[in-house]
Amino acid sequence: MRYSTLALTAGCALGARRRLAVLSKQAQGTWEVLGRGVGGPAVSVVDLTPSGPANYEATMALQRRLVEERVGNRSTDALMVVEHESVYTLGRGATEEHVLFDSGAEDAPSLVRAERGGDVTYHGPGQLVAYPVLQLADYKRDSHWYLRALEEVVIRTCGEFGAEARRHDEHSGVWIGGRKVAAVGVALRKWVTYHGVSLNVDTDMGAFDRIVPCGLREEPVGSLVQILDRAVGIQDVLPVFLDHFAAVFEARLVSENRKKERRSPPPDAFVFDQRGR
Secondary structure (H helix, E strand, O other): OOOOOOEEEOOOOOOOOOOEEOOOOOHOOOEOOOOOOOOOOOOEEEEEHHHHOHHHHHHHHHHHHHHHHOOOOOEEEEEEEOOOOOOEEEEEHHHHHHHOOOOOOOOOOEEEEEEOOOOOOEOOOEEEEEEOOOHHHOOOOOHHHHHHHHHHHHHHHHHOOOOOOOOOOOOOOOEOOOEEEEEEEEEEEEOOOEEEEEOOOOOOHHHHEOHHHHHHOOEEEEOOHHHHHOOHHHHHHHHHHHHHHHOOOOEEEEEEEOOOEEEEEOEEEEEEEOOOO
16 A cells, blocks of 8 residues: 655654744743643554564554544544564665664564654664554644654653653754653654654663664663663553643543543643744
């Protein structure tokens, strides 16, 4: 199946971009917000983490099916969360320039071409990966806003564990101190999002030594466990991540069995500077 998509170079090097802010609703001023409160769209959570690390290509096949259904209005929005088996992925336009191992060797690790934007990255055990499949027209038809919203979810999540996370002035992703802990790489098909964001929780950081992560030679990577110097696991981070996803996107997260619903608390609105600053 061929996809007519927009792939965004998000998890990897982006040029200088518009500044963002998070303001309370009382201080909106000229800032534009979603303004739906807790009555936003329902998002079905597809949680694959209880089964342990999942095969990347099998996960992508499931994601493509979710995208196809959402594009055809045969399903609601979805949020797939997963921990992958070890794999290196290349964005649509990336070459193997930043792959430091011989991908043709018999014992080479798995290297897969992904449908997202960006360069090369690593996925593996101990890394929380979220793939939102959202009809962006129901939120805000703005790909830049969407990238920043994903970053905001990670920033708030890290803050819950006592880590002061931030954006970079020139590159997408999330940093703690001088280390990049999260990468964002997405694509759009008829304004339906896929691919997403990965957060290093307790990841084997040595795996990144075999690539130039996101093509950024001068930007070291890190994990929450490495930076906090204490034990933190995927199952510790996941519920916090889901809470903040619900808040930032003003959505109602519903488990697959529909028995549990996670509503966003009245959040500080996530807003985008329309003045381009």
